Amino acid sequence: MILLLAVLAGLLSGLLRARLRKRAYQSFPLRLAWLVLAVIVAQWLIFSFPATRASLPGIVVRWIFVLSQLALLIFAWANRKTPGFWLLGAGLLLNLTVIALNGGLMPITPETVQWLRPDAPAGSWQIGQRLGFGKDIVLRREETVLWFLSDRFRSFSGLSYRVAFSLGDVFIALGAFWLLWTMGGPAREQPLKEKNHVPDQLPTFQ
Amino acid sequence: MFKISSAKTRMIFFVLTVVLFVLGSGAPEAGGGVIMRSAWFIGF
Secondary structure, three states: OHHHHHHHHHHHHHHHHHHOOOOOOOOOOOHHHHHHHHHHHHHHHHHHHHHHHHOOOHHHHHHHHHHHHHHHHHHHHOOOOOOOOHHHHHHHHHHHHHHHHHHOOOEEOOOHHHHOOOOOOOOOOOOOOEEEOEEEEEHHHHHHOOOOHOOOOOOOOOOOOOOOHHHHHHHHHHHHHHHHOOOOOOOOOOOOOOOHOOOOOOOOOO | OOOHHHHHHHHHHHHHHHHHHHHHHOOOHHHHHHHHHHHHHHOO
């Protein structure tokens, strides 16, 4: 939710910024964009598609999840010169680190699960097990490697829709906002190629 | 009929890629939901 809010806020403020300055909302060239689509399809198979998410062995799900995050990290690195991508990449790296060090799933404490799902029937989740068909694994704080990078932050308790998120998610949200905001900024000049570059003024020698 | 310029197509593609990247990075369960809803929207 924090991520979608950041995307919406970045998109709306970037569009408004472009409109106020009477400029076009401009995109940046992207490298290896196909990787993102491949990752989303893989994650859909392991987390959402009913026929596969229930039948795939846990170890396969964990490996696919870690490899999908690694593929996204390669995408972020390939586009690191685009504004906001270093923040997106840093957040992804934090998430990938804690996921990889805790067996391939994002750790979440039993207390946070109870807060997330106060009405969940007894026995619907267990410590040490994956939480439903999602990306989380329920682990006690003392059992979690790098607990401070896990899904430990909670959305405002006043909201009816509760979510837990990680420090990596905060970085990703900031990077997404910055990127989408920058798209409403001044027109970007195409970099001159060295071999075609002709200086306006020849250097003078004294 | 309306025409979508190539710059707008690129921009839509870019934003969609960013959204999918963000979901894939932080909320992978939601990325699948986007695919399911898109498939439902176009009639599958």
